[in-house]
Amino acid sequence: MKKIFLVLGVSLYCIFDTSAQIIHSHNDYEQKQPFSAAYNLGFDSIEADLYLKDGELCVAHNQKDISIERTLRKLYIEPLLAKIKENDGYPYPKKKPLHLLLDLKTQGKEIMQVLDAQLKPYKKDLRHVKISISGDMPKPEEFQNYDKMFSFDGRKNLTYSKEAFKRVYIVSASITDFGKYWAGKESLPQEVSEKISVFVNEMHAKNKKVRLWGTPNTKIGFETLKALKIDLIGTDDLPLLRNFIDSLK
DSSP states (O other): OOOOEEEETTEEEEOOOGGGSEEEETTGGGSSSTTHHHHHTTOSEEEEEEEEETTEEEEOSSGGGOOTTSBHIIIIIHHHHHHHHHTTTSSSGGGOOEEEEEEEOSOHHHHHHHHHHHHGGGTTTTTTEEEEEEESOOOGGGGGGSOTTEEEEEETTOOOOHHHHHTEEEEEEEGGGSSSOOOSSSOOOHHHHHHHHHHHHHHHHTTOEEEEESOOSSHHHHHHHHHTTOSEEEESOHHHHHHHHHHTO
């Protein structure tokens, strides 16, 4: 197991096995080649923001960017199903799974209905794809009303019943929940890293993965997330993160 040591403020953290964390394509639909760019680099997790337009699920960050030509079905589900067919039931060769994070921007209940209708026919094909619902998602007490093919993106400050928490795959928070915006050009302040560590340890004790959003696309940023044992390391710069991970092997 390869280890790297990084000083954060005055604290020393030990980075654990580089294969234990997940590289995540943040707002993947904004890439020049949605899905395929991240897939070809072997990313473990891909994110798409969803809007509902004319009964179709469109991927876009803002309403002004919605195009009926850019749908979840066309950009993600169809190419993913093709890869699954190629790889004997798995998204990747060698039985490697994939995490798909779907961020519902508005009209969450309506989007869930369309998602259920579109994806349930492929439930068996998608059995090695972990689908997490984020954004305008159902309330925790409503999780049980949805097919078990859907997991949910937990929130740091929400309270969950035991049954609802079983449906949570990851627990997410903004890095600004722990301190001021951090550009990732210098070490993260120690008081911030300590607060994040408490959160990570608490979630790991409950067997939940952790994601931070609003993190920088820098080598220091990636090193810091590694050191803090953040499970999903997200980026908009796919080659930069891929090269960073490969350099640790």
